[in-house]
Amino acid sequence: MSVSNKTPPPPLAVRSLSVDMRALRRVGARPAFLDYLVQLWDFRQFVAYDAHARVQSGTRKDRLGGAWLVLNPIFNGLTFYVIFGMLLNTSRGIENYVGYLVIGIFMFQFSSGSIISGARSISNNKSVVQAFNFPRATLPIGANIRELIKAVPLVIAMLLLVIVIPPAESITPLWLLILPAILLQSLFNLGIGLILARVISTINDVGHLLPFLMRAWMYSSAVFYSYERFIDHPEIIQAMKLNPLFNVIDIVRDCLLYNTVPSWESWAMLSVFALGALCIGMFFFWQGEESYVRN
Amino acid sequence: MSVTNIYEETVFVEGSPCVVLDSVSMTYKVPTTASSGDAQDGVLARSFRRLSGKPAQVKVNALNSLSLVVERGESVGIIGRNGSGKSTLMKLICGQEQPTGGAIYASSTPILLGVNAALVPDLSGDQNIVLGCLAMGMDRGTIDEKFDSIVDMSGLAGAIHLPMKSYSSGMGSRLRFAIAAAVDPEILLVDEALNTGDAQFVDRSRKRMDELRDNAGSVFIVSHSLSTIEDMCTRVLWLDYGDLIMDGDPKATTTAYKKFISRLGKGYEMQAYHLRDASRKRLVAAQVTSRVSGRRRVGEK
Numbered sequence: 001m002s003v004s005n006k007t008p009p010p011p012l013a014v015r016s017l018s019v020d021m022r023a024l025r026r027v028g029a030r031p032a033f034l035d036y037l038v039q040l041w042d043f044r045q046f047v048a049y050d051a052h053a054r055v056q057s058g059t060r061k062d063r064l065g066g067a068w069l070v071l072n073p074i075f076n077g078l079t080f081y082v083i084f085g086m087l088l089n090t091s092r093g094i095e096n097y098v099g100y101l102v103i104g105i106f107m108f109q110f111s112s113g114s115i116i117s118g119a120r121s122i123s124n125n126k127s128v129v130q131a132f133n134f135p136r137a138t139l140p141i142g143a144n145i146r147e148l149i150k151a152v153p154l155v156i157a158m159l160l161l162v163i164v165i166p167p168a169e170s171i172t173p174l175w176l177l178i179l180p181a182i183l184l185q186s187l188f189n190l191g192i193g194l195i196l197a198r199v200i201s202t203i204n205d206v207g208h209l210l211p212f213l214m215r216a217w218m219y220s221s222a223v224f225y226s227y228e229r230f231i232d233h234p235e236i237i238q239a240m241k242l243n244p245l246f247n248v249i250d251i252v253r254d255c256l257l258y259n260t261v262p263s264w265e266s267w268a269m270l271s272v273f274a275l276g277a278l279c280i281g282m283f284f285f286w287q288g289e290e291s292y293v294r295n
Numbered sequence: 296m297s298v299t300n301i302y303e304e305t306v307f308v309e310g311s312p313c314v315v316l317d318s319v320s321m322t323y324k325v326p327t328t329a330s331s332g333d334a335q336d337g338v339l340a341r342s343f344r345r346l347s348g349k350p351a352q353v354k355v356n357a358l359n360s361l362s363l364v365v366e367r368g369e370s371v372g373i374i375g376r377n378g379s380g381k382s383t384l385m386k387l388i389c390g391q392e393q394p395t396g397g398a399i400y401a402s403s404t405p406i407l408l409g410v411n412a413a414l415v416p417d418l419s420g421d422q423n424i425v426l427g428c429l430a431m432g433m434d435r436g437t438i439d440e441k442f443d444s445i446v447d448m449s450g451l452a453g454a455i456h457l458p459m460k461s462y463s464s465g466m467g468s469r470l471r472f473a474i475a476a477a478v479d480p481e482i483l484l485v486d487e488a489l490n491t492g493d494a495q496f497v498d499r500s501r502k503r504m505d506e507l508r509d510n511a512g513s514v515f516i517v518s519h520s521l522s523t524i525e526d527m528c529t530r531v532l533w534l535d536y537g538d539l540i541m542d543g544d545p546k547a548t549t550t551a552y553k554k555f556i557s558r559l560g561k562g563y564e565m566q567a568y569h570l571r572d573a574s575r576k577r578l579v580a581a582q583v584t585s586r587v588s589g590r591r592r593v594g595e596k
Contacts, residue, residue, distance in 0.1 A: 016584055057419075127415075
């Protein structure tokens with residue numbers, strides 16, 4: 001005779017309990033999509049506080065503190081200027097190459113920073129996700145607002161560089177157009193960040209690929225060369241015009257450097273991508289709402 | 296071995312209960328260093344895993360299918376040995392983990408008063424208080440009102456403005472408790488580890504918990520202290536290896552559990568498991584069926 005210590009015998013009986021379930025909700029259940037959007041709005045104070053508090057604490061460890069928000073892209077720009085502008089001479093035929101480069105790098109860094117921190121917002125905040133029940137999309141949204149706040153000194157620095165470094169550009173009313181461009185750009189960043197946040201929380205390995213993808217994206221966004229070098233390959237130019245980040249950079253360059261009204265095609269392309277990414281991203285992220293709490 | 300269960304007549308639960316567990320089960324997949332984990336996989340999966348250098352995985356049944364109906368006003372104590380599934384059950388009820396089988400229903404969001412809810416290490420204590428309260432759905436006005444009492448509760452005083460990563464583990468858990476205790480939940484879950492902290496904090500937290508328990512609709516308590524369980528609970532569950540052994544009167548359940556533990560402690564394993572199995576054989580397990588009252592009449596028209 002052996003007693004198994006693992007499995008106990010079956011219970012004496014099973015009593016069926018009939019329960020009125022109408023007043024009950026499944027714990028951790030995902031609400032309907034529209035209810036979810038309403039919930040997000042209800043948690044707007046959480047989003048704002050999360051974004052605000054972390055901007056302050058982000059650079060607390062550094063001696064220069066918040067100055068790194070501006071110094072970082074400036075050093076980045078210098079590196080590209082020395083390598084691509086002076087050594088490799090990709091500047092050929094570009095009017096005001098420094099301005100061209102500065103705009104490309106600053107605008108691209110804004111996007112890559114937002115997309116990466118949006119994408120990692122769930123995996124980096126696992127402890128908060130497990131501690132409290134709140135709509136999870138607040139975290140990527142908070143991360144994107146945080147990046148937008150951080151972009152304010154960045155954009156001001158960019159404008160100053162364009163004004164100060166010769167050939168100095170003059171300020172025109174067209175400069176105001178960069179605001180809607182940046183707004184659309186951040187909506188696009190949020191959409192992509194939401195999609196990647198769900199992908200990374202399911203397949204963590206994608207997080208390792210992210211820096212490479214962003215680099216490839218930068219090289220194809222005409223940050224430090226002119227797209228006119230592909231003038232003999234119309235299909236490449238066509239493909240580049242489908243790149244929303246290239247469109248943002250192009251719009252900002254038109255406004256700040258070349259004093260031309262950006263083409264409506266650029267605006268249309270950017271708007272479609274921004275709103276499309278946001279809608280798809282939000283829906284895709286919502287579908288995985290119940291999965292983010294798992295390890 | 297097939298045993299047919301005796302089905303009793305259906306019992307109609309009056310009103311609306313606080314928490315309903317409908318055949319909830321939980322299986323974890325955990326990495327193992329033992330090579331026996333290999334046996335569960337196919338050849339292909341095994342070679343892929345070897346290639347990527349990942350350890351073998353085994354399935355651990357933390358909780359076997361469990362159904363439960365907890366009504367308003369009930370205080371449920373959960374006892375059992377280490378690894379019996381107590382903490383898993385708590386995590387499932389508060390939504391920290393999703394069950395691998397079945398579902399849990401509650402009348403409002405359950406709040407877990409534990410010390411394992413980590414917060415944001417880079418932010419200061421006061422920022423964590425605001426963030427945590429906002430995450431629980433409080434609005435800024437209420438938080439400002441309660442802020443001082445939360446700080447008092449945590450006993451952190453001046454350290455509240457330092458980043459949380461500079462806190463000792465005791466300070467961290469006190470702050471987490473204070474934040475979680477700031478809301479008045481309808482469904483309250485209390486994990487045992489509250490014994491951390493100095494005597495003064497234990498005293499304060501005891502008092503706050505008593506207040507919360509008085510106001511809450513239903514309470515779940517996990518504790519190794521059987522006297523605490525007997526004092527505070529109206530119903531006690533005994534879990535062992537993820538199975539429900541007993542469900543009933545606190546005194547009877549803790550007595551049976553004590554006997555089991557003392558036999559085990561003296562090395563009489565056979566006797567101990569006999570006792571446990573005898574208790575299990577007297578258990579009347581539950582099965583949940585959903586009823587939509589009121590709507591039936593509409594359908595009959």
